[in-house]
Amino acid sequence: MREPWKSFHDFFVSLKLTVVLMALSIVLVFWATLAQVQLGIWAVQEKFFRTFFVLEHIPNTDIPVPVFPGGYFIGGLLLINLVVAHISRFKLTWRKSGIFLTHLGLIVLLLGELFTGLWQEEYQMRLDEGETKNYSESYRFNELAIIETTDPEFDDVVVIPEKLLARGAEVQHPRLPFRVVPRLYYPNAALQLREAGQPANTPVPVNRDIGTRLQTIPLPLTYKLNERNLPTAFIELIGPDGSLGTWQVSPQLLQPQAFTYAGRQWRIALRFERHYKPYALTLLKFSHDRYAGTDIPKNFSSRVRLTTPDGADDREILIFMNNPLRYGGLTFYQAGFDNNDRTTILQIVRNPSWTLPYIACALMSVGLLAQFCISLAGFIDKRVIKTAAKS
């Protein structure tokens, strides 16, 4: 029993393992960088880093095959390697203190990246001048919203994630007096108004509202950072007495489509996935300065007003490049602008483990500096001895 345990132990503490793992991670990072050209930054993170294995499909099939260890696998083994090596090999001496601290920082950094991968969320908020919003929107995911507006006091909203539409899953929700049946779904499509007399080109007939006049042009998925996929779905609503009709929905159709059923008013829309906040932001003014005589942006900034329903917060804030707003565990930073400088685009990030990299940095900086000084001192000592010996 002793022997296998020892070889197991030796394997995990060996420097050889460290070197091999680091070499593998270089290959992984390099490969992922190249893959970004085709897949875009989000898909690459899922495929290479937030996974135990990099999967590739066998050509012309849907069968995935692991071809390379993924980020979790390499990172996890590195973590084990680091921790075990520290426990079993390092004796905390003054000479090794720098190295010890550096590696401790590295452990924290690896953990921080793991937690970030698990918990970090990013959204966007587009605000026109004067507009107030109390929600942000995902810039990758969409949702089908069915809103009952019968009561003028409040809306009753049911949202269905895009995933279910893509799968064609039928949804029966207790708050809806009808079933929601996705008939057709394109993950990215352009919509055009159909010319009179031109037949629809899609297999599912739409018989309600604007969709009856639209032509749908399916597009390949885009992975570019500055473009987003705009899906369209054909939704049939079926009540106990039969079909209410089929609607075509898309985030490109800015207005929700209204209808009446069983004496109640409804609206239906496919929209960017929303995340409501317990506070609201109003864009007061967006400014965009350019360098004289050029189109090079010198700075852009948004003056916003932050208000909470309880009135505890009501203040003006200036968000500009390198100066985000941090509020309620979220970071709002100036990401872009649109609409002839009248619309601001704020990026919103939630990262609960944001302190870990800072702790890691502090540990590593101190460690590296200490190690560097210790080595330098040793080197100078040696030179002094050598020179003394020569003379």
Added chain:
Amino acid sequence: MKRHLPLIILALGAVWLLASLRERAPETEFDVNGFGRLPVLVNGRIKPMDTVARSSLLQLQGRQRVATPEGETLAPIEWLLEVQFRPEKADALRTFEIVHPDLLTLFNLTMADGDGKKRFSYLQLEKQIPELERQSRLAQPLDPQARSPFQRAVVQLHANLVLYHQLKHSLMMPGAPDFLGELMRFQAMLPLGIEAVRARQAGEPFDERAFNALIELGQRYDFLSASSHLLPVPPAAGADPTAWKNTGRALLDTLETGAIDAHVLAYAGLGHAWQRNQPEQFNTIIGLYRTELAKTLAPRLKKTDVETRFNSAQPFYTSTILYVLALLLALGSWLKWPDILGRSAFWITALAFIATTAGIATRMWLEGRPPVTNLYSSALFVGWGSVGLCLILEAIYKNAMASAAAGLTGFCCLIIAHNLSLSGDTLEMMRAVLDSNFWLATHVIIITIGYSATFLAGALAMIYVLRGTLTASLDRATADAITRMVYGIICFATLFSLVGTVLGGIWADQSWGRFWGWDPKENGALIIVLWCAIILHARWGGLVKQRGLMNLAIFGNIVTSWSWFGTNMLGVGLHSYGFMDAAFWWLSAFIASQLAIIALGSLPLASWRSFRPAA
């Protein structure tokens, strides 16, 4: 005598360096240097005319010198004067570089028609410009990366012609036989014309001739204003200091002020004197105009004066030559007179280092920024950093190894910088996202020093391998010394790359709320850190010995060049099949050369010429 050689070489180098600071007297009687120092606002920055001339020429034809058909050489500022004041003469100068054969065919030209087989005049291109514009319209909608080499050449040449057109329209209307006279007539007719316009607006009878004449001139100056990006007219005292105007705009404003702008008149006067070959008049106007400008723009004039001097001193060009000299002296020292030639190499390196330091410092002062703001300045700084490290190493080890490495890296980095400067003015304005002096001064500098160190370790290792395999001159003691140097520099590189990368993460977290985003540049930095860590751990674990360490350090060159340039090319080389950007070929060639040296270094010791047991 032999003993004093290093000092003599140092003195000669210093004299040569100082001589480059002296302003070269022009060959004409015109005070063209004075004209070159006049300030204009272009691309968001106030710069001297001289810089406009030089960066325009670099963009148009890849060099600053202009050859006339008569075989004479024009200074950049003389060329600019011709373009602005005597375009009919400038049109005949061959300053447009065209190398793509299909583009030459488009203009019905052959290589033989060009100066140096690749430079052509505006007159040679003029007839086919409509066709070029059509081709450019076809290429414009495409992503820059998706364009074919021909389309890239079309778009580039089109941009160059636009630049030339803008320069021609920057100070006066090209083709006007007497622009100064025209302005005088404009001034004289202004009261009548304005009255006619007012009367017409009020529905009263008006002087139709005066009205038409004014409208015609208004349209003419509107066209002039739309045709130029160069803003030579400074704002009035107390106005927004960035509100400079171009000539056409300033003339249009005459309709409101009633008097023609003095700056426009001064330039028209200069043009008048230049066209009629009246140097005294030209020089007098320059003198008067400068005195006038100095009243409101004295601090600006100081900067443009220094920048003009900096342009003509060309400290980076001088340093390039000194680095070659240092490399040769260091190589020579391994064959003969190790002490004397070695010390000479050290002093020449130090001299070149001083020149680059002065150059970088001047750029920093001009820009009011930390040293690294774009790819060009990063190339300068990488070279500067590794040469600085070399000077320290050489002071300790005194075996000319570090001087050789300094010559090599310094020379290569300056050559890279030169090629990066061909795209225009290298003192660009910072885009909003980068506009943070604090992070530019910390993250960017530290990470760039990390590049310097990895390249230096790679250069030392290359010298080790080449000297060891190809010559018998590498002895045990020197080999051990190089190993210690490489190891020390790798430790240094690890420290700086890691700290720089982590600082970058903090900047990202401060600005964007996320520490790490896996974008190509971040990944490149991470790979450098990992590679340095691999080298150190492999060394500590005894996985590699001396030669292994050298090969790993040489591979570090590849890793660093990928992070530095490769990540910027991702959109280029890999996207558009069948075409690689010129820089991509250079990067590939560099990587191939490094792999070849690694292969050489992996030869069994028996095949090395050094380290052979005495037979």
